[in-house]
Amino acid sequence: MKLVIVNENEAGQRLDKLLAKYLSEAPKSFVYKMLRKKNITLNDKKANGNEKTALHDEIRFFLSDETFDKFSKKNEDIPKINKSRKLQVIYEDKHILLLNKPANMLSQKAKSSDISINEEMLAYLLESNQITSEELRTFRPAVCNRLDRNTSGLIVAGKSLTGLQTMAEVFKDRSLHKYYLCLVSGEVAGEQTIDGWLTKDEKHNKVQISREYTEGALPIHTRYTPLERKNGVTLLKVWLITGRSHQIRAHLASIGHPIIGDSKYGNRKVNLKYEASYGVKYQMLHSYQLVMPQIKGDLEYLSGREFTAKVPPIFENVFGKVFDVNAGCNSGS
Template structure:
C-alpha cells in the first residue's frame, strides 16, 4: 500500500489527473477500475476520480509494489554542474523566479537530450532543497513566457502551482508590460506601431504578415521607438519595442516586414548587415533582448512583484556592440 498526502502544489486538481501523474504508464481504464473497486481511495472513502483535491487529502493505493513500479516511469532530474553560476537570477520569492536567459539557451527542451532554462531552474531548486524528486512526479516548476533560443533576457517561472497559474494567466491576459531592446538595420527616425495578422508556416517554421484576417491568422501589434541611431554607415538603430501581443517570431518578422530586420537574425534578416557584424564583432546571433517586465497590481501573495518593474541588463556582447556603433 502507498499513501499520497496531497501537497499545496497538488491541491486544486482532480483526483484522476493526479493519479495519471503518479502512475504515468497506467491506462486510464485501469485507474478508473481501481477506483470502482476501492483499490484507490480518497480520505478512506470510495472516489470516482472527479473529486477536487485539497491540501492534506489522503490518497491510498492498495496496490502491490510490483504494480506501482510497473506503471511508474521515473525520470529524475539531474543536478547540473555549476548550476548556480549558470542562472542569472533577477528576483525570487516563494512562488516565482525571474531569470535572465542567455542567448543560445532553449526556453524549453525540444528533445529528450536538450538542456533548457527549465532544466537549470529545476536543478537549482533541487540543489537548494526547494523541491524533491518525489514532488516533481506531480508538479514541475516551469517558465511562463518563451524566448527564441537566440534571444536573451527576462523569463518568468512559476516555482509553485499557484505561481505558475498566476503568471500564465497574466501573460495570457496581457496584463504585464514587456519591453525589448534590439538593434535593427537602417535609420528609424520616429516611434510607431505595427498591426497585422500573423500566419505561421509549419514546414519552414517562419511567419508572414497580412493586412487582412485569413484562416488561422493571429492578430498582432508591436510598438517601437528609436533610442539611438549609429554614427556611420551601415546605419543601424537601437529600438525599444513594446510587445502587445506575443506570437512566434513576432518582433523579428514584424520589423523585417518594414525593412528594418534585427541585426544578426539569420531567418528574417539581411545577409549583408549580418556579415558586416560577423566580421567586425564575430556576432553569431540576433541582437534581441527581453529587457523589462512591468507587473500589474497583484494580491498580497505576490506583493514582491506587484506594480514592480524588473530589468535585465544587456549581455556583454550586445553592450559592446552598442558602445562600438553609437
C-alpha cells in the first residue's frame, strides 16, 4: 500500500487528474477500474474521480510496488547542477525564485538534449532539498519568462503552484514592468517612446519592424532613456512596454541604433570592432530590473518591490569607469 498526502501544489484539482500524474503510464480505464474496486481510495472512502482534492487529503493506492512502479513515469530528465556554472540567485522565498541568467544559456530547452536555466533551476531545488523527485511527479516548478539565449539577466521561476500562477499572470497582463540595459551604436539624445508593428518569420526566427500596419503584424511599444553617451555609443535603459519576440533588438535597429554584438540585427563592422577590442561575442542586452505591480493573495508581500540583476563582466569591460551600470544593481529592494 502506498499513501499520498495531498500537498499545497496538488490541492484543488480533480482526483482523476491528480491520479493521472502519479500513474502517468497507465490507461485511464485502469485508473477508473482501481477506483471502482476501491484499490484507490480518498480519505479511506470509495471515490469516482471527479472529487476536488483538498490539502492533507489522504489517497491510498492498494497496488503492489511492481504495479505502481510500472505505471509511474520516472523523472530521469533532471540534470545535475553544473558545478562550474553556479546559479546566480537574486531573490528566493517559498513561492518564487529570481535568477540572473548568463548569456549563451537557453531559458527553456528546445529539444530533449538541451540544458537550460529551467533544468538548472530544478536541479538546484533538488540539490537543496526544496523538492523531491517524488513531488515532481505531480508538480514541476518552471521559469515564467523567457530571454533570448544570448540575452542575460532576470529570470523568474515559480517554486509553488501559487507562485507559478501569480507570476505567469503578471507577465501575461503586463502589469509587471521590465527594464533592460543595452549598448547601442550611435549617440542617442533624449528619452523617447517608439511605436511600430512587428511581423515574425518563424522559419528563419527573425522579425521585421514597420511603421505601418501589415497583415498579421503585432503592435509594439518601446521606451528608452539614454544614460551615457561617448565615442559614438550610448548606454540605454529600455522599458519593454510590449513583450514581443526580439522586440528591443529589432526595434532599435530599425531606427538606426542596433545593439552592439547583435549578429542578427546589428552592424557587422561595429560588431567586429567590439569583438576584436573587448571580446564581445553576444548582443550587449541585459534584463536588469523588474518592478512588481500590486498583487493580491498569497504573494501580496511582493507588491511594489524592485529587483535588479548585476550586469555581466563584459559590460564593465566595455563601459569601464564611464558607465556606472551596477550602481544599485544587486538585489531586491
